[in-house]
Amino acid sequence: MYDLVIRSARVLTEQGFIPAAVAIAGGVIRAIAPVDAPLAARQDVTLPVGQVLQPGIVDTHVHVNEPGRTDWEGFASATRAAAAGGVTTIIDMPLNSIPPTTTVPALERKRAAAAPQATVDVGFWGGAIPGNLGSLRPLHDAGVxxxxAFLSPSGVDEFPHLSSEQLEAAATEIAGFGGLLVVHAEDPSVLESAENAGGTGYRDFVASRPDAAEDAAIARVIAVVRRTGVRAHILHLSSALVLPRLAAARAEGLPITVETCPHYLSFAAESIADGATAFKCCPPIRGEDNRDLLWQGLADGVIDLIASDHSPATRELKLGHGGDFGLAWGGISGLQLSLPAVWTAARARGLTLEQVLHWMSRATADFVGLPAGRVRVGAAADLVAFAPEEVFTVDVDTLRHKNRVSAFGGATLFGRVHTTWLAGNVIYAVDDTAFDGSDASARPPAGRLLTAR
Incomplete structure (x- = not known):
């Protein structure tokens, strides 16, 4: 007797999309059988025509901001938004919370905040800053x-960036215990030389953070990887100018991986109006030709994965400066919308849902060493019923994010999440008011806290 059987004409398995029945017991997928197989279960669900069954999204780049800046976001709101977007695992970034996750006690404070609130599974990144170099191993051993690390100012005083010498020291230390270094790669000297007076002009903002800043910083990371052997990951790649350099480093056999984000794949500078600070992020959204090359980088395997870089702030910080890009907070709120946004852009290019789910689920899970992102026997039943051809217009007032501000507001997207299961339990259902976030007691949080293997 299984706890649950989910049947669909399209289930994404190791063999691709097939008709199948997925049998679940104890939160784990126990069998994948023909779609009409006679399987005894306490609950038997058949997805309607038009819905596919797929693995949950694993988002490895999320700023939750709790503790310390919970007026920006928090574990309750962020993980509810994740579940509504078909995301079943997030890895939380160490900064924008106070204190940042740069010590074991700070990590424990984060875990204590997340444990009673998390709707989805949550893991944690640690931070490498000047003040904790030489003391990173305890955080590694604690499971980050x-x-x-930032190579340029992070935007918050409590998380300073690393100099070239400090980056080398961090890389050497992390390589010594087999850890992973993930880098915000913009060169501070290039940014300083390109600095301008700000204002409402979007092109002026892009000019203040040119491609050369990413190119110089990534060249420095590659050189450090070559010298130290550290595993390194380039976060939120915005500039396609750097793709040949990264391809050459990969051909050399250097252990470097790369991500880009839904907003870089969805938007282009030519379509962003002056004063539209909802679109501000660092590094910035660049032009249409650049966007095309990022998609090509994904297809070529130079870019490994897609993660949201969900970086929320209050409405006042994001929109309250009269459209001045120099003053507005830089970050895109996109956690709940990442899957439909990427699928919409991919679909328009003739790419498949299977490819999108590779970049957002399987590749992200593999990147952080989690046995997630797959529908297979023995895997946790972290699953999503997704209608890829269903169209909707984004109404920011319906988002689960604490501050309902998003560059995706008003966009028409393909793909609606209908149900999300975590370990076989429903954590979101589109038509069930118990999951609208208005009554936290209606569904107790089911998320697990994750540690690195």
């Missing part, structure tokens, strides 16, 4: 998935 790696160490985030």
């Amino acid at each position: 998935f790696g160490f985030k």
